[in-house]
Amino acid sequence: MKAEPRHVPATVTTERLVLRPFTPGDVDDRYAYQSLPEVARYLYRAPLTREGCAESIAARAGGTAWEADGDVLLLAVCRADEPGVVGEVVLTLSNAAARQAEIGWVVHPRYAGRGYATEAARALVALAFDRLGVHRVFARLDVLNTASVRVCERLGMRREAHLIDNDLDGDRWGSEYVYAVLDHEWVN
Numbered sequence: 470m471k472a473e474p475r476h477v478p479a480t481v482t483t484e485r486l487v488l489r490p491f492t493p494g495d496v497d498d499r500y501a502y503q504s505l506p507e508v509a510r511y512l513y514r515a516p517l518t519r520e521g522c523a524e525s526i527a528a529r530a531g532g533t534a535w536e537a538d539g540d541v542l543l544l545a546v547c548r549a550d551e552p553g554v555v556g557e558v559v560l561t562l563s564n565a566a567a568r569q570a571e572i573g574w575v576v577h578p579r580y581a582g583r584g585y586a587t588e589a590a591r592a593l594v595a596l597a598f599d600r601l602g603v604h605r606v607f608a609r610l611d612v613l614n615t616a617s618v619r620v621c622e623r624l625g626m627r628r629e630a631h632l633i634d635n636d637l638d639g640d641r642w643g644s645e646y647v648y649a650v651l652d653h654e655w656v657n
């Protein structure tokens with residue numbers, strides 16, 4: 470008999486934040502930052518449309534399975550003291566057999582420079598190691614994305630690779646860092 474998909478915990482709280490699944494009522498808040506060219510700049514894709522934001526939220530309405538390559542945990546980042554969504558964090562199970570997961574983060578520029586991305590990412594890495602059985606969490610980022618580099622370093626991730634011209638961002642060759650941390654190295 471096929472095992473039931475393993476579903477991930479729904480909500481995580483930190484000192485200042487609540488991480489939770491998106492709901493249909495979050496579409497406008499998500500679109501407010503995902504539509505910005507400055508947010509998409511280093512993501513190697515166009516800003517999202519409102520329909521794109523709505524579709525990816527609707528696609529996760531039934532919960533998040535965490536068992537197969539490509540399964541994605543997408544969580545809205547909310548301030549505990551006010552309504553609305555200020556950003557998101559995402560964890561992708563890139564290799565289920567080897568328990569490898571890729572992490573990413575986005576914060577609305579209006580809420581940048583307050584430590585929210587690092588606080589949310591720290592909670593997500595802890596969730597990955599403590600509750601999802603992940604062995605290695607890694608991030609891939611454009612070398613020009615200095616704000617994101619700083620998040621990785623604040624988290625204590627190790628720079629493991631510097632890939633040169635490994636991607637094409639419009640007419641610009643993109644170079645990439647790979648940062649990672651292992652479960653037994655993680656100091657929360």
Ligand SMILES: CC(C)(COP(=O)(O)OP(=O)(O)OC[C@H]1O[C@@H](n2cnc3c(N)ncnc32)[C@H](O)[C@@H]1OP(=O)(O)O)[C@@H](O)C(=O)NCCC(=O)NCCS
Nearest residue numbers: 508511574575576581582583584585586587610616617619
């Ligand atoms: C990458 C991104 C999430 C970083 O956001 P950020 O606001 O710089 O990061 P944090 O939320 O961790 O905030 C850190 C800053 O807040 C400051 N800060 C202020 N108050 C703070 C507090 N109470 N606690 C912690 N840090 C605080 C820190 O000193 C730090 O400043 P510094 O970067 O100048 O050293 C943001 O630039 C973004 O959304 N970019 C677009 C999407 C993107 O490229 N994502 C990454 C793809 S790999």
